[in-house]
Amino acid sequence: MVTTSSSLASLTAQRARRVAEQVPDPELPMLTLADLGVLRSVEVMADGTVVASLTPTYSGCPAMAEMRAGVASRLRAAGFARVEIRTELDPPWTTEWITPAGRRKLGEHGIAPPGPVRRRAAGPVPLELSVTRRAVACPRCGSADTEETSRFASTSCKALWRCRACLEPFEYVKEI
Template identity: 65%
Template structure:
């Protein structure tokens, strides 16, 4: 009996994000490219959500393990920084999964030309609807949460706390 090996792209697309495990790396939009190489190996291009993202090492290890388990002996994971990732790369499926998990998906990412300016002023946040009841009457309780990409919020109507993926 001949076993048909899964395509590298489908294996890589199923790997979950270590910080937002309701999403796959593909749904998060950090999986840039998957190529099956002439030598029988695989090259995966991965973009971190931001420079210095501590989860990138675990993403690499998880991709490597999943592809090796699928029968690929040579796995190369390369980091691609340009164009930089933004929250606009989260798929519609990914946004729906965040909402279903009680995490407010991000709105549109801010548009920038050139380097990101450093400012110590508070960030301006658009209305963030509650993922539990849908009310737009929510407040930020902490700009930082379990990861730098998320903030803590609370609904003023249903009083439930929730996380928000920040627009980046």
């Protein structure tokens, strides 16, 4: 079998991607950065530098430094000497990027996954004076008889909820 430089580069990029995909999220360690949809791309440049691009869940996300360090560390440990981590803010991250496996893992760990994101028409963002929320199913018993107890939880992207059926509290990942 003849291996061309482009197929070798492709294999190297695939291996680098597999390594980066396994980095756990520092705030939701049951998810990888790939599960969360934060890992955007992994490329190998002509000089051999591996460039991984990450998109934070929101622009002020304090976990970005840990994410960047985790990806760089894992890639270097896998034998990639030159690593660059880029932050991509456009398009902004959305909860729609959480993979089906990521949503399943959230539920398995007692965190309600986000629902669908409401799309808005282009133009000015309308002012909403009341908050409309969908029913959030309890990740423990499945009941929709739940209530929000706090708009903010352990991280800014989660809220605290309580199930009225089983009386268990749980976190909910907000739609973004």
